[in-house]
Amino acid sequence: MTTPRKTSRASGKKTASKAKPQVKPTAWVRVPEESEVPEDVRVLFGKFKEKTGFIPNVARNFALTPEHFLRWFRYYDFLMRNEDQSHLTRKEREMIAVVVSSANECEYCLASHSAYLREITGDPVLPDVLAANYRRAHLTPREHALLEFAYQITVDSASMSSADVQMLRAIGLSDEAIFEAAQVAAMFNFTNRIANAMGWVPNEIYYHLHRDKK
Template sequence: MACCRKINLLRTSKLALLSSIPQVGRVHHRVPAAAAAGLLRHCSSSSAHDNASRYPVPPKTDLPNDIVEVMDEVETKGGFLPNVFKALSHRPEEFRAFFSYYNALMNKETGNLSKADRELIVVATSAHNHCLYCVISHSALHRIYSKKPNLADQVAVNYGTADLSPREHAILDFAMTVCRSENVTEGHFRTLQEHGLDSEDAWDIAAIAAFFAMSNRLAHLTDMRPNAEFYNMGRMPRDKGGKGDKGKGGSG
């Protein structure tokens, strides 16, 4: 029964995770189950070419079915499998916990933060933590959600001089206070309130900054590198004929 509950929880999380993967460019047809089962079978500690992890990446035949299902669905919808899925598959229980909390923070439907706001928090705090993987992958998602091809690049270098709105500045100031483990004061909350953000939004900002501080450090530990597909995602607008940006979506 406990095993069934775990599988059901991950399937629920998977649906939320898949909803966060932008479809950009050509639509990919669903891969037949038999073919999908072999897509990543080659992944192992010798698969250094994909820059997934310095730790062994288990063959899919050795992974629990619920995790294989998540990986297949993400790759089928996005066109590639982000390296974070491969790296975390080294520890299946932590894979489940990580993506469950990821979905709770990044894909929630309540509050006053947009998906673009959430991704910008990840970019700013991950840049402070020198995390190449998270800066590149979440800059890609920000470009797609915001339709602003340059802003995430500016934030990654110096958010203080980026072309941010006063509201975005307030969000990132609060996020960076948490990221740097500085004291959070009532003044911080008042500043957010001036921009229409309440105490629950403050919790969301802080939780995203805290969660990705952990993610950044795991990326350092595993020497995780961004998939090549992330670099060009969202940089060129699509025209009405579907041409233009040919990047493929994926969760960072």
């Protein structure tokens, strides 16, 4: 009598092909691959990676229209990163970004600029307080006035008057600083609305960055 051969457990089963890992979408519209974007955008991506170790999703998402992205980024970068010609401190600009993004319920900008504010201040709590209720934060009179101004621009700009500008002049801000504050607030109202409308998802790392005090 012939002893039947033992069959392998794997016999008769199809070998599963290695599936590509699922990548969580970062927008509700198409996000271009890095190989698709123009050279000047790839160079900018490289600078992001060199500086932070990752490419912000805002850059990947916005690069769907490369020229729009580059023009937006030049203005944004000058407005938020320039020190030599700015009339506001970096802290003031980032606080405006957080307060405006909170008022607009923009997950992307709130996550990213809370991280930037934690980085430059070494304070892991301040961005959370600003996002919840900026009027409860420990602010200087100048900071408080700037955030009131930015909030008013965000929620009811049509009702503003020269008195809102005079309030800032009264505490020592120049007209140039006031105009810059208005531009920062407007930049985030613009970007918040695009991010919300297109479903932009922030890089998860933003939620973890700079949580420890310096």
